[in-house]
Amino acid sequence: MTRTKIECTRIIFLFVFGVIFATNTALAGFGITPPYVKNDGLTKSSHYEQKIVLVRGDPVEDLRAKITVNVPGADEWISVDRGLEFMLPKGEQQTPIVVSVDVPKKVKFGEYKGNIRVVISPLGGPQAGTVGVVLGAQIDVVLNIIDKQVATFRVWTVNISDLEEGRKVAWMDFPGKIRFTMQIENSGNVAIAPSRVEFEIRDSQGNVIEKTQNTGSIKKLQPFEVKQVIAELPTWVKAGNYTVGYKIYNKEEVVHSGDLSLSILPRGSLPGYLGYGVLGLSVGDLGVLILIIGAALLTLGVGIRWVILHVRIRQ
Amino acid sequence: MNERKAGKITISVVLVSAIIFVSAMAIRFSPFVPVHLSSVNADTATTSVTVVNTPPNWSVDAQEYVVSSTSTPTNASSTVTWVGTAIDDNSENYYLLLCKTTSTPTANASAAPTCAGGASNQWGVSPSTISSIQATTTYIAKVTDVEANDWYAWICDGNPANPRCNTTYKTGTGNTASPFVVNHRPAFTSFVDDSPKNPGDTVTWTSVSSDADVYGGQDLVTLYVCKASDFNGTACGAGGTYCTSSATSSNPTCNFALENPKQDTNYSAYGYVIDNHNFAALGGSHGSDSSITISNVAPSIASSSIQLLDTDEAGGLTLTSPSAQTSGFKVKLTVTDNNSCQNASAGQEIASALVNVYRSGIGQAGCQTSGNYNANNCYAGAVSTSTWNVSCTQDGGSCSGGSDSTATWTCTFPLWFLADPTDGSSLTDSTWFAENWLPSVRVTDDNTATSTLTEASSGNEVLSFMAYTLNTSQISYGSLEPGQRNDPVSQTTLFSATGNVGLDQTLYGNDMCTTYPSCNPVSTTSTIPKGKQHYATSGLAYASAIALIVDPGAELELNVLKTTSTSTPANANTFWGIEIPSSITLAGDYTGQNTFIGIKGEAQSW
Numbered sequence A: 001m002t003r004t005k006i007e008c009t010r011i012i013f014l015f016v017f018g019v020i021f022a023t024n025t026a027l028a029g030f031g032i033t034p035p036y037v038k039n040d041g042l043t044k045s046s047h048y049e050q051k052i053v054l055v056r057g058d059p060v061e062d063l064r065a066k067i068t069v070n071v072p073g074a075d076e077w078i079s080v081d082r083g084l085e086f087m088l089p090k091g092e093q094q095t096p097i098v099v100s101v102d103v104p105k106k107v108k109f110g111e112y113k114g115n116i117r118v119v120i121s122p123l124g125g126p127q128a129g130t131v132g133v134v135l136g137a138q139i140d141v142v143l144n145i146i147d148k149q150v151a152t153f154r155v156w157t158v159n160i161s162d163l164e165e166g167r168k169v170a171w172m173d174f175p176g177k178i179r180f181t182m183q184i185e186n187s188g189n190v191a192i193a194p195s196r197v198e199f200e201i202r203d204s205q206g207n208v209i210e211k212t213q214n215t216g217s218i219k220k221l222q223p224f225e226v227k228q229v230i231a232e233l234p235t236w237v238k239a240g241n242y243t244v245g246y247k248i249y250n251k252e253e254v255v256h257s258g259d260l261s262l263s264i265l266p267r268g269s270l271p272g273y274l275g276y277g278v279l280g281l282s283v284g285d286l287g288v289l290i291l292i293i294g295a296a297l298l299t300l301g302v303g304i305r306w307v308i309l310h311v312r313i314r315q
Numbered sequence B: 001m002n003e004r005k006a007g008k009i010t011i012s013v014v015l016v017s018a019i020i021f022v023s024a025m026a027i028r029f030s031p032f033v034p035v036h037l038s039s040v041n042a043d044t045a046t047t048s049v050t051v052v053n054t055p056p057n058w059s060v061d062a063q064e065y066v067v068s069s070t071s072t073p074t075n076a077s078s079t080v081t082w083v084g085t086a087i088d089d090n091s092e093n094y095y096l097l098l099c100k101t102t103s104t105p106t107a108n109a110s111a112a113p114t115c116a117g118g119a120s121n122q123w124g125v126s127p128s129t130i131s132s133i134q135a136t137t138t139y140i141a142k143v144t145d146v147e148a149n150d151w152y153a154w155i156c157d158g159n160p161a162n163p164r165c166n167t168t169y170k171t172g173t174g175n176t177a178s179p180f181v182v183n184h185r186p187a188f189t190s191f192v193d194d195s196p197k198n199p200g201d202t203v204t205w206t207s208v209s210s211d212a213d214v215y216g217g218q219d220l221v222t223l224y225v226c227k228a229s230d231f232n233g234t235a236c237g238a239g240g241t242y243c244t245s246s247a248t249s250s251n252p253t254c255n256f257a258l259e260n261p262k263q264d265t266n267y268s269a270y271g272y273v274i275d276n277h278n279f280a281a282l283g284g285s286h287g288s289d290s291s292i293t294i295s296n297v298a299p300s301i302a303s304s305s306i307q308l309l310d311t312d313e314a315g316g317l318t319l320t321s322p323s324a325q326t327s328g329f330k331v332k333l334t335v336t337d338n339n340s341c342q343n344a345s346a347g348q349e350i351a352s353a354l355v356n357v358y359r360s361g362i363g364q365a366g367c368q369t370s371g372n373y374n375a376n377n378c379y380a381g382a383v384s385t386s387t388w389n390v391s392c393t394q395d396g397g398s399c400s401g402g403s404d405s406t407a408t409w410t411c412t413f414p415l416w417f418l419a420d421p422t423d424g425s426s427l428t429d430s431t432w433f434a435e436n437w438l439p440s441v442r443v444t445d446d447n448t449a450t451s452t453l454t455e456a457s458s459g460n461e462v463l464s465f466m467a468y469t470l471n472t473s474q475i476s477y478g479s480l481e482p483g484q485r486n487d488p489v490s491q492t493t494l495f496s497a498t499g500n501v502g503l504d505q506t507l508y509g510n511d512m513c514t515t516y517p518s519c520n521p522v523s524t525t526s527t528i529p530k531g532k533q534h535y536a537t538s539g540l541a542y543a544s545a546i547a548l549i550v551d552p553g554a555e556l557e558l559n560v561l562k563t564t565s566t567s568t569p570a571n572a573n574t575f576w577g578i579e580i581p582s583s584i585t586l587a588g589d590y591t592g593q594n595t596f597i598g599i600k601g602e603a604q605s606w
Helices: A001-021 A284-312 B002-030
Strands: A028-033 A035-044 A045-058 A063-070 A078-080 A083-088 A095-102 A112-122 A133-145 A155-158 A167-169 A172-174 A178-188 A196-202 A207-211 A226-235 A242-251 A255-266 B056-065 B079-087 B094-097 B106-108 B109-116 B121-125 B136-138 B154-155 B180-183 B187-193 B204-209 B221-226 B243-246 B253-257 B270-275 B307-309 B327-334 B350-359 B391-394 B405-417 B439-443 B466-470 B493-498 B503-509 B533-536 B554-560 B570-577 B594-599
Touching: A028 A133, A035 A095, A035 B270, A035 B533, A045 A112, A045 B253, A095 B493, A112 B594, A133 B466, A155 A242, A155 A255, A155 B307, A167 B079, A172 A284, A172 B493, A172 B594, A178 A196, A196 A226, A196 B570, A207 A226, A226 A284, A226 B503, A255 B327, B056 B154, B079 B121, B094 B109, B094 B554, B109 B121, B121 B136, B187 B270, B204 B221, B204 B243, B204 B270, B221 B253, B243 B253, B350 B391, B350 B405, B405 B439, B466 B594, B493 B503, B493 B554, B493 B594, B554 B570
Parallel strands: A035 A133, A133 B594
Antiparallel strands: A028 A045, A028 B466, A045 A095, A063 A083, A063 A112, A078 A095, A112 A133, A155 A178, A167 A172, A178 A226, A196 A207, A196 A242, A242 A255, B056 B079, B079 B136, B094 B121, B094 B154, B106 B109, B187 B204, B204 B253, B221 B243, B221 B270, B307 B327, B327 B405, B350 B439, B391 B405, B466 B493, B493 B570, B503 B554, B503 B594, B533 B570
């Protein structure tokens, strides 16, 4: 009885002690953005990446970050570029991580939901005699594996670079080269690029003075990739300021359209500017060029044959 | 026979003598022969005759040396030249005399002849010219001359004794015949343009100009407008031509489609008028500068060119500063100005840009004034930079000069941590999942002309930013004896939303012991199980609160609202309590660790 009283008194003392040292009201903060990994258009063998930024409110000390993945049925597909444990160094307020999803070839179609947790903790553990607090954040995961190829993209931004007017060499009318830059997100699960880009060039009165579309193909984006791609379009319009009505196609569907300014400058205005070569010629000009080259080759061939025959006869 | 023969000879002698006598008498008294036979001595007959001077004769008819006709008249102040050739039987020199009348001129001894009526009737007279050599006479046409001027060419000699003019005058033949035609300068008294004009417009120059010449048909006038004062008489020089009118009887006009772009300033335009014989006007407005004024026009922005971008220019707008502003978001745009992107002083044509950034539900009209500013959803450029530090500048190198109408601009700005998120696909994801963020921009040029406020045709999403602070790094339960507990739960941890979403939390923890983190072996006398810690969203009775469990823990619907004030974060307390098991016998410093996992709350609870 006496011993129990003594021990209880001791316990009381220690918790009072604990109170004294547990009144640390330091503000601890943590955050993530965006707090999710979501994709409802994945298919077998898809690869998808989501960048997530871990944010500390006051990075006064090194912290250990531990990541746990809890997405039933899909844990094995998910990886983090920094691994599942890494350091958040002192002074670094933002730490980006990239969560990758690699859907296996053999997988059941359907929705896979769960979360990824990021817990940050001091290297030394809690202060003795206290209930320490560890912070974390949850990344919601929703992955939908579908049995369908989705070929869609979103156009984020577009831009037209200044260009120089075309040039005439003999009968050949080399056009100016419009470089139309598109920031595109492949929102589907197959590689894709805009099938074509059309321009309608209008003068200041709104009259359509030229219609043109891209030459060559546009570089494809991998599924879920966000990238700038460039379409090149020929124009024979003279130097001046014009308005362009543009249309970006996915097959026959207009995905994005709008108006932009087109500034065509006199030749020599843009250092390093490269216009179109032979591939930019019109069909007519190109046809004439091919005919001339063909005729030249034919003449050369006949000449060589004549020389050979002549030499043989002499021999 | 002989007698008869002798008689015949006598008769012959008598007849011959008679004839001689009669002839001598006839000669003596003839009025035509000034021979003074009377002075002849009766015995010596001296003969004498004076042959008088004869005038020169035409060998080549006089004519204009250079055609002066209705088709090719002689411009005033230019020279009319006549030529003609005469032969003088005496081989004397002769003069080619050009008179205004058909009256016979007066030949002068050892001097040039003069026209009848004097000098006023005379066009000109050649120098004394050797017989049979072509004589040349000139006349400088005067402004006061009439258009058609008859001329009559005479040839005269200057015989000292008996100067003579040929009585036949000549007037030329064909194109070189009389009259010679004098062309007068057109009159040009006014030259103006209808500027100010905008780039791309058509400027028209009008003139008050005419030509009084009508002989052979009304003379026509043509207006030339040159870019430099370099008209060479028939065309503008190297400076270039704005326009040339058609030939017209009076007041010619012409026009020119101005370049686009073109800087807003004054441009020289020199006017020149010539007639249809390329005879230019003189004085008046000839060569004067009408000075075209190109107006300043307002710049414009194509909505498709406006881009709302994240700090790294890819993806949605990512907030990364809890309880603070994240800097470096961008609005990029292309500004078009028909006065070009470079002004006449080689500076920037576009002086400034004003940008508003807002959630689409607020709309362009709802986010323009400083009163509209709301850190949650409307960043109006009208506020001071101390409120919203937006900065817009023209991108270096995006303007290539006066022939470039476009330049790109970039505005950088911060967003507060609580800017409404618009990502997701449901009302659980975000209250505003169906919206996005849009920028609208207005630019002002160097003459304070402004574009319309133009909204981007496509926007961007503000991503959810799940961030929080916890007001403590430890939980203190106070001093308790075994068997005692916090009832109701009363220790609090304050969870504050420092991002742009509402919050819930998941909680889990570990057992407490004095040898933490190693509480093994677990002893009922020295280990306080995690489940003895209870928590709730309010100060419930200990028994009603939720027992803490091990990882992965349990979600607590704390429902911290989304923060809407930059200075007062939304928050909620978690109430904690602990019960010290009665079995605990070891007094000491019990240590444990609880984990708070922040979770983005369901948007319906924000």
